[in-house]
Amino acid sequence: METAVFSGYHFASNNIEKTGQSLNGVPIGFDISFLRYGINKREFTTVYGRPKLGLTFRAIKMNNTDTFGYCFGILPVYTLPLVLQKKLQVGIKISYGLNFNTKLYNEQNNFDNRAISFPVNFAFDIGTTAQLKVSNKLYVNAGLGLYHVSNGSLKMPNGGINIIYGNAGISYYPEGLNETMLKKPNYKLEKRGLHYMGYAAFAYRQLGYFDYITQFPIVVVSNQVYYSVNKLYHTGIGLDGFYDATQPLLYNDLLRVSDIAEKQKYYLALGWYNKFEIGKLFLPFGIYHYVAQMKYVQEPIYLRFGLGYQFHPKFFTGIFFKGTINKKQQLQSDFMEWSFGIKL
Numbered sequence: 001m002e003t004a005v006f007s008g009y010h011f012a013s014n015n016i017e018k019t020g021q022s023l024n025g026v027p028i029g030f031d032i033s034f035l036r037y038g039i040n041k042r043e044f045t046t047v048y049g050r051p052k053l054g055l056t057f058r059a060i061k062m063n064n065t066d067t068f069g070y071c072f073g074i075l076p077v078y079t080l081p082l083v084l085q086k087k088l089q090v091g092i093k094i095s096y097g098l099n100f101n102t103k104l105y106n107e108q109n110n111f112d113n114r115a116i117s118f119p120v121n122f123a124f125d126i127g128t129t130a131q132l133k134v135s136n137k138l139y140v141n142a143g144l145g146l147y148h149v150s151n152g153s154l155k156m157p158n159g160g161i162n163i164i165y166g167n168a169g170i171s172y173y174p175e176g177l178n179e180t181m182l183k184k185p186n187y188k189l190e191k192r193g194l195h196y197m198g199y200a201a202f203a204y205r206q207l208g209y210f211d212y213i214t215q216f217p218i219v220v221v222s223n224q225v226y227y228s229v230n231k232l233y234h235t236g237i238g239l240d241g242f243y244d245a246t247q248p249l250l251y252n253d254l255l256r257v258s259d260i261a262e263k264q265k266y267y268l269a270l271g272w273y274n275k276f277e278i279g280k281l282f283l284p285f286g287i288y289h290y291v292a293q294m295k296y297v298q299e300p301i302y303l304r305f306g307l308g309y310q311f312h313p314k315f316f317t318g319i320f321f322k323g324t325i326n327k328k329q330q331l332q333s334d335f336m337e338w339s340f341g342i343k344l
Helices: 042-048
Strands: 001-010 030-038 051-063 071-083 088-101 121-134 138-150 163-174 194-207 214-228 233-243 266-278 281-290 303-310 314-326 331-343
Touching: 001 051, 001 138, 001 214, 030 163, 051 088, 071 121, 088 138, 138 331, 194 314, 214 266, 214 331, 233 281, 303 331
Parallel strands: none
Antiparallel strands: 001 030, 001 163, 030 051, 051 071, 071 088, 088 121, 121 138, 138 163, 194 214, 194 331, 214 233, 233 266, 266 281, 281 303, 303 314, 314 331
16 A cells, blocks of 8 residues: 655646636645556566556645635556666556546636536546665655646536646555566567557537537547557657647637638647557557648647557557647647547
8 A cells, every 4th residue: 555645736727817816826635545566467467567556546635725626536557667676666657537526617606716617527647656665565655747637628617637746655565565576577579660550539529618618529530650669668650630620719709610611620730659558558648739720720739648448459449638738838638539440
C-alpha cells in the first residue's frame, strides 16, 4: 500500500466574472494506492518485466472550495520503469480513471465554476514517480505530474481542471519487496519495421456557454505511419481528417452550427505520433497542428491521447481524447472519440 500527500497549482479556466480576479490557486489532498508488481503471465513478464500496477483513490480539497468543491478520483495506474535498482526505483506513471466533483457550474449560485458542469468526469494523470528503500518493507516515495479532469465537452461549460502537482509519502509492502518482484523488462525487437494504423471515429460535442450552447456530431478519420523503436515504444507521423464545425464557432457565441457552411467543416492536421504498447493495450500520444482551412482555425495546436485495445492482430478499438492548447496556453478537452481501426 502507498499513501501520499498531494498539492500543486490549479490553473483555472476563467476569472471571476464580476471582478476579473484570478481563480488560480493551491489545492491540497492525499492519495491512497493499492499496489502489485507484474502480471502472472509468462509472455507478458518476458517482455514487460514486473511493472508497478496500482489502483489509486485520490481526494483533493480544491482552492476556492465554495466554487470548485472537492475532487474524488479512482485511477488505475501503470508505471513504466526507468530505473529499477534494489534501493531506488524511478518510473513514468500513467493513469486514466474517473473523477467525482462536488461543486458544479450553476447559473444562479455557482456562475464562476466554468471548469466543471457534470458530476462524473474523466481523469488523466501523467508524471514521474520515485521510491527509495528504508527497509525491505518500507519505502519513501515522491512524484511530480499533471492531473487533468473534464467531461470531454459532452456537457458545457467544460473548461476543465488542470493541476500541476507534487506528492510525497510512504510505501509499505507487508511481504517485502524482493529482487524477483523487480524483474527488468526486455523490450528488444528482433526485427524493426514500419507500420500503418488507421481508424474512423465518432464524437459528440457541446460548445459555448450559458444561453448560447450549440451541439453537434463530429466524424474523424485518423492515420498513422510509425517506426517500432522497440516492443514498448513506436514513433512516426499522423494525419487527421475532420468533419467538425468547431473552429468557426470558437469565440463567437452567437453563431450556430446551421450558420456554418459545409466547406468550413472539413480540416486536415499533421502531427508527431507516439505509441506505447503494453500487452494488448496501447497508449497513443500525439502533438498535431492544423494544415488546411487555416483562415477558419482559431486554435491550431492540439494533443491526442487515450487508451486502445488490440483485440485482434489487425483490429483494435479505443477511447481517445482530443485536447486543444487554447489561447491561455491551457489544455482544454475538445471531445472523446469512440473508435474502431485497423493495424497493418
